[in-house]
Amino acid sequence: MAGKIVADTLEHSTAGSVTTDYVVNGSAKVWVQFDQGDNGVDGSLNVSSVTDNGVSDITNNFSSSFADDNYSTCGFSGFDAGGQNTWISGHQSLAIGTWKQSGLLRAQASYANATRNADINDFNLIHFGDLA
Amino acid sequence: MQTPEFQGTHLWDRLCWAKENLEPHQSDYRVVYEDSIDECAKILVPDPNWMACALQGGILPPVWVYHELAKDEAQPDFKKHTRGYLLHQTEPMPAMTEEEAIEYLIQKDIPQSIWRTWDEGNRPKMVICKKEQLPQTREWRNAWRISDDLELAA
Numbered sequence: 001m002a003g004k005i006v007a008d009t010l011e012h013s014t015a016g017s018v019t020t021d022y023v024v025n026g027s028a029k030v031w032v033q034f035d036q037g038d039n040g041v042d043g044s045l046n047v048s049s050v051t052d053n054g055v056s057d058i059t060n061n062f063s064s065s066f067a068d069d070n071y072s073t074c075g076f077s078g079f080d081a082g083g084q085n086t087w088i089s090g091h092q093s094l095a096i097g098t099w100k101q102s103g104l105l106r107a108q109a110s111y112a113n114a115t116r117n118a119d120i121n122d123f124n125l126i127h128f129g130d131l132a
Numbered sequence: 133m134q135t136p137e138f139q140g141t142h143l144w145d146r147l148c149w150a151k152e153n154l155e156p157h158q159s160d161y162r163v164v165y166e167d168s169i170d171e172c173a174k175i176l177v178p179d180p181n182w183m184a185c186a187l188q189g190g191i192l193p194p195v196w197v198y199h200e201l202a203k204d205e206a207q208p209d210f211k212k213h214t215r216g217y218l219l220h221q222t223e224p225m226p227a228m229t230e231e232e233a234i235e236y237l238i239q240k241d242i243p244q245s246i247w248r249t250w251d252e253g254n255r256p257k258m259v260i261c262k263k264e265q266l267p268q269t270r271e272w273r274n275a276w277r278i279s280d281d282l283e284l285a286a
Contacts, residue, residue, distance in 0.1 A: 029144065032179075034177075036270075037270065039162070039175060039177060039263065039266065040158065040177060040263075041177060041178075041179050041180055044179050044180070044181055044182075045147065045148070045151055045181070046144060046147050047179040047181070047182060048178075048179055048182045048237060048240060048241055049176050049177055049178050049179050049182065049237055049240075049241045050176075050177045050179065051174050051175065051176050051177070051241065052174065052175040052177060053171065053172075053174050054171065054172045054174070054273060054274045055270075055273050055274050061240070061241040063143065063147055063182055063185075063192070064142070064143040064144040064147060064219060065198075065201060065213065065216070065219070067212050067213050067216060068210075068211065068212040068213065101205060102201070102205055102213060103198065103201070103202070103205075104241075119270050119273065131142070131144055131216070132201065132213040132216025132219060
C-alpha cells in the first residue's frame with residue numbers, strides 16, 4: 001500500500017521512545033456509534049452490522065474478528081434529550097459465551113434506577129484486543 | 133477507485149483503507165427476524181462502511197470463512213482462533229450488488245438456525261424490508277413480532 005511506514009520504534013527528541021507494538025496493540029480495533037431511535041449506524045470501524053434486539057439492547061457484529069473473547073470493551077450511552085442516567089453492560093440474562101464472542105458483542109444499556117429502559121440515541125461501543 | 137490487490141493483507145488493514153477511501157453507503161434495507169419466542173423481533177442494520185466494502189469488491193472474505201471460524205469457536209476446547217489466516221489469505225469477494233450484500237450479511241450475522249429455515253414452520257422467521265416499512269415509532273418495541281398476515285415475495 002502507498003504511504004506505508006515500517007518501524008519498530010518511534011523516538012521523540014526529548015520525551016523518549018515507544019515501540020510500535022504499543023501503537024498497534026493499543027489502538028481500538030472496533031468502534032461504533034448506533035442511534036437506536038433512528039435505527040442507523042452513525043459512525044464505525046470494523047463493523048459489519050448492528051442488530052437492534054429491543055429497547056436498549058444491541059449486538060455489535062465485527063468484520064475482522066478478535067482472536068478470542070478476551071478483548072476489552074467500553075461503552076457510553078446518551079440521549080438526545082435529558083435523563084443520561086444509564087450504564088452499559090453485557091446482556092443481563094445471558095451467559096458470557098453468548099453475549100461476548102470473537103465476532104460479536106451484545107450490550108445492554110440500563111437505567112440507574114432500574115425502573116425502565118429506553119432506546120439509546122447515542123449507543124457507543126469501543127473494543128480493544130488482538131485480532132484473529 | 134481501484135481496489136488494491138488485497139489477498140494476503142490483514143482484513144483490518146483493508147477495512148482501514150476502505151474507511152479512508154470509500155464513501156459510506158447507508159442502505160435502506162433492514163432484516164427483521166425472530167430467534168426466540170421469549171424475545172421480540174430483532175432488526176439487522178447493515179453498517180455503511182461495510183456496505184461500501186461489499187459494493188466495491190476485493191475487500192471482504194467469502195462468508196464461508198466466518199462459518200469456519202464459528203465452527204472452531206463452538207468447540208468445547210476452543211481457546212483462541214488458529215485459522216484467522218482464512219480472513220486474510222482467502223481470495224476476497226468480487227463487487228456485490230446491494231441485494232447480494234444483504235444476503236451475505238444475513239449468512240454472516242444472523243444465526244444459521246434462522247436463515248437456513250426462515251420459511252419453514254407456520255410463519256416466516258425472517259423478512260427483508262426497507263427501513264420505511266418498519267413501524268414509524270418505537271412504541272411497544274419490545275412487543276414487535278413479524279406479522280402473521282405477511283405476503284411473501286419469491
